[in-house]
Amino acid sequence: MMQSLRQGFTALVIVASGGIGGAVARALDGAPAAGQVLRLSRSVDGLDITDEARVAAAAERMSGELDGFDLIFDATGALEIADDRPEKSLRALDPAAMARQFAVNAIGPALLIKHFSPFLPRDRRAIFATLSARVGSIGDNRLGGWISYRAAKAALNQIVRTASIELARSRPQSLLVALHPGTVATNLTQTYGQGHDKMAPDAAAHRLLAALDGLPDDANGGFFAYDGSRIEW
Template identity: 55%
Template sequence: MMQALVIGASGGIGAALCDALAARGAQVTRLSRRADGLDITSEASVAEHLGALTGPFDMVLVATGALEIGANGPEKSLRQLSAEALSAQFALNAIGPALVLKHALPLLARDRRAVFCALSARVGSIGDNRAGGWYSYRTAKAALNQLIHSGAIELARSHKDAICVALHPGTVATPFTEKYLGRHPAVPPPEAADRILGVLDGLTPADTGGFYDWAGKVVPW
């Protein structure tokens, strides 16, 4: 039976991923701040919660993140930029998933295919940035992409069948995106979850370290 670990399991996409994996017959371990007190911005919390697990896991999915943290939303101009907002975004959207990767490393299966996937965002792409703005969120996601890429290189040395990737899930209809949808079409979380798992199904160890979108296309760094 496939063993899966979902970090951020109480969120819209995280919960949908848990349901989709369970429907496939996987045994799903769910961790979240809301239900379990996991704070991915605290290494002590990450170490405690992941250290209590035994594994091995065939899949670890990090479905955490936020566009708004406290009173700070995405910036429209440099005038709105603040050290506080930058620090908060990096803590949640870059440092947190990196800490999960660090402490999930011993839990990943070594003798078979294993997947580590952190949900990123297309706006974290430097090459695809034509609109500017959203400084804190964009740069935190760009940092996450680099952390995943570097982590994949190290992971391949000890887990030859591992796949470690960043994935843009598309625009998903959740409270996370509700205020920023505008005219952009959004898909419900169950559909997004199926798309994400479909992309991961199609990846091989040769694809590790990549940045992909919900359709399986490579997103430029």
């Protein structure tokens, strides 16, 4: 697992208290080549990705401690926020709910990229992966619905693509990618995962890490599924 990274690699998992994030952190802990696996979460560290001051403070606390992260895994994201539920029609569209979706699923990850991508090393391969969703693909959208969530994830994909171009100038060996985790057995899919085969979080984590391990050098800025296949924008 993660054989493409150096022996003794250092990883950071953001929102390691969630179903997928926790599973990714556990899988990395058990990787033979892993050195140190650090975790950030709202419950333990007070991280709020919608508050830039808190994101910056979390990054500052890590400044100078490490020789860069070889892997940063952002497992943030939400489908239901507060009492907001995914829209089934245009009539259900609410601007405040839409703004909350963008705050959590697009702006928050953008702030994480802004403040944590400087921890990627300049002289070796490293990966910053953020969880997106296949429903954020414009080309793959054939069902409609879920406008706010889809739009926020599509915005995240554009953020990843745009930021990756800048990242390549200073860290040419680093990869910034968006990942679709598939349907994973978490609290979210208890309500919205009917009709889909669900992966256990630990199995999903291993598949996601294997997909990252197999990324080619030209994967920077790409959108990938848990099996390593590319997803259209």
